[in-house]
Amino acid sequence: MILRFFLRFSFTSLLTIALISSVVAQPALPDMMAVTQNGVNVLSWISQFDGVKTIAVQRSNDSVYNFSTIGYVKSIKKGSQAFIDGHPNPGTNWYRLYIVFSSDLSWYSNRVKLDVDSAQLMKKGVLPPNDSLQKMVSTLSLDNGAVPDATEINAFTYIRSQYVFTNPFTGHVNVELPDEDDRKSVFSLTFFDSKDKQVLNVPKIPERAVIIDKRNFQRKGIYKFEMRKNQDLLETGYITIY
16 A cells, blocks of 8 residues: 655744744843744854855854854845744754854854753654755844734645654664564665655565664665565655754
């Protein structure tokens, strides 16, 4: 039986909370605010500066050390700005901004902390990588803290398969075969990119539980998969490499 899952997902309520809990409350750089909902974190702030070259978003599991850049703000024009982290770490996530000006002056924002329930990550659907999410944010009309329309913040996502899914703790792909009495069945997996070009084929899954290293995919993105049982199509679905 073919199980094809597709769901329209909206970030409207989440970004509305982040961007306009109230216009007055939205802080100006070097301060920012942050909210979390359903395993997705959103940072927002107002930039009152001209001549900004880049704004990098950095994340750490502690408040002082081990910060690493997880993405860049696409729209850096003066006014309201935001960043979506669709793939936070389980537990504590500390965030800060690293701002570089055209004069090469640079400084950091304040640090904000968000705690993410690991159970929320396991239930979350298949979201695009963070780079793709920032492209969506860059199209919003956020000047002067304006509330974006619901139609502006729609994106597509897919329900996570119970058999093939990205592990939110490692980023690798977990494969867990259906429990069946018939151990002679042969299960196979094929992955395709956004242009339906085959990128990875596993002709025979050797064990009931297998981990596929994310480096096999070579680049970030959403990939479609087809799982077959004895050459019969069992399931199609999607995973994210981020």
